[in-house]
Amino acid sequence: MQPQALAGIRVVDIVGTISTSYCAKLCADYGADVINLEPDEGFATRRLDDFLTDAVRPEKSAMHAYLNTNKKSVQISRVDAQALIASADLLLDDGSDDESAAACMAVRSSICWYGKSGPYADFVGSDAQCFALNGMLRGIGPVEGPPLIPTGYQAQVVGGLTAFIGSLTQVLAGELGNRTEPVHLETSIHESCLCFTDVGVVSSYNLGIEGYRMGLNRFPPTYPLGVFPCKDGWLGVTVLTPGQWHAFCELLDMNEFTEIALFETSVGRLEAVDILEPVIRERLLEHSAEDLFYRGQEATIPLARVPTMEELFEVDQFVERRAMSQATLADGSQLTVPSVPFRLYETPPHFGGKVAGLGEHTGEFA
């Protein structure tokens, strides 16, 4: 049995934000020695809802459990903390405490909302703001508005994932001999979220035009694309190429559309949406979403089931792949959480794992 892929790397998280926690989670689930250096009240993630109804505070936050499998929790004095930070290959923080981070001798990775420079540097950040300021929010929702905010912690998770890339690169650079000095890496959550819209930015620059909100579940550059009602549920549709359009017409028994030149291109179909949409909606309602999904995929059309939260736990594809696994909280209660979304076959990740109670590992480091 080979050691896990990130074995031998020590990661110390001194802030426990969602971003640092997700970055550290990827490290921990692949075998790094991840230590949460928690304050008296514990990291703020311990106070995030939703809470497991039968668990005991402060160990019952589902979000904290998800983010903190396979890590250690330590509460020690500032003096001892310096020694621990000095032993880290990767220190995770939010860039606000240079004094504590000064002991870092390897990679310090600071994840903050807008970076440490620029006119937004001191903004009070939020996930919604990142989607407002990356240009994505304006495209979501009904034409008349208001634009609809993407829910949850999406920007912070993206920030953590992005920081993981930069951080592990720098750890690896040290091991490869490509970096010989300590380094301070900064990840802006806002800039991390620009990866979703940078193509639109540069396209606007080249075309000299501004995008606009086309309506709920309607987006450039093609039609049909969206979530459509069927007889018994929702079907995700994306038809892009001429081949997919022909196959989609065949699937819905509307072959007469394949003879119309305008409909051969994605942009042409989008222009003709008022003609196409009533027919497509009517045809889709005659069928079961599941039936169309399988028959469509067989015809190489990228159709999708649009699973509910409940179905995510039940769909064969996800069950077979162990896409969900069990986190075990400090009091022994269990929570089903998503597994790491990538699998190294020879050095697999932990699937789920134990979540440390507050200060559980203090004795190892005090």
Place this chain on the structure above:
Amino acid sequence: MAATHSLKGIRIVDLSMGWAGPLTVRHMADMGADVIKVESCERFDWWRSWEATPEWIEDDGAEKSVAFNLVNRNKRDITLDLEHPEGRELLLQLVATANAVVENYSGSVLPKLKLGYDVFREVRDNIILLSMPAFGSTGPWSKFRAYGSTVEQSSGLPHLNGNADDPPTMQHVAYGDAAGGLTGAAALLVALRHQAKTGAGQFVDLSQVEGLFPLAIHGILEYSATGAAPPRQGNRSDHAAPHGVYRCAGEDEWVTIQVFDENQWQALCTEVGDSLTEFGDLQHRLANLEALNGAIGHWTIDQDAHELMMKLQGAGVPAAAATTAKRLLDDPHLAHRDYWQWLDRDVVGRQPNPSAPFRIGDKPIPIHSPAPTLGQHNEEVLGDILGLSALDLARLTELGIIGTRPRIPSQR
């Protein structure tokens, strides 16, 4: 040593196309890995176009795709007809010099080309193969096709967005693609680290759909913890009020305002003035949300969204103008941080390029070369790395195995 040399000495053969795979590998290229992108004149990256025509070829359309150019910078590009035995053999020779191969074809493509992890291992026993199909490499849906939009639809995320009376609502911008690109980079780095430490390669299986689960985590965990999924409730939050997007002066101009605690509420009241005095604590505000949103909307509607954002943020209230893609090039924050790097590129001229989202020090990591043109580095890669002569290259060109111009795919 500069960040652009962090992955010096690592070579990656990039067979991926579209957005997710190329973005994964671009992160490696940005940090100094030698990335060789392999296309063919007929099976070129579909992000150059999915509707190629002779006119498009004549017009150099293959080199004008913004999307392609953004995710393929810092790479070298060669063409090899992998359906020709000689093209396939040259790919394997290249793989023999590499640390990793990345592919995101649909499940049937590599087997059809008689390629795959076992074949790559025969020429390089410690090779890493990152395979990133939409649904992963195993399971009943492993061969199913998807775009980034399909990935979003399949992740359950649309059930968490939008208004209760509307259908599950997509965020789109091919959301699964960029997210998959980031997850792919994370996966590849984990495998590269293991390879650097132990000398061993392995197969890495990434499901792009599962890669979106962390972005839907709030819904997944609520269901898991309580047995009930969260309802779609538009811009409303149970933990913040106001929490919405409010119309500002101008056409389709909006500002987000979110008040998460009482300090922020008091600061907002100071800015807005008398019209908010009737509202009390969070529970009271949630109970009177329509009136609250009306009062705030009345206050914002004549104000400039950007100025309002700066004013509210200055007072400690979370707020952001809903900007547009076009305006981001002039965004003062990004300009201050030199986020956009301008590079000259053949055919399209001077273009803005987004920096890597992490930086060392004040400045972004410099981009050393724009996206390559089709087959731009045939001579450099096939000559310098594989030792082919000018005569060999001319013969391969004659056979159509390599080239620098796209061709409309023949029926084979």
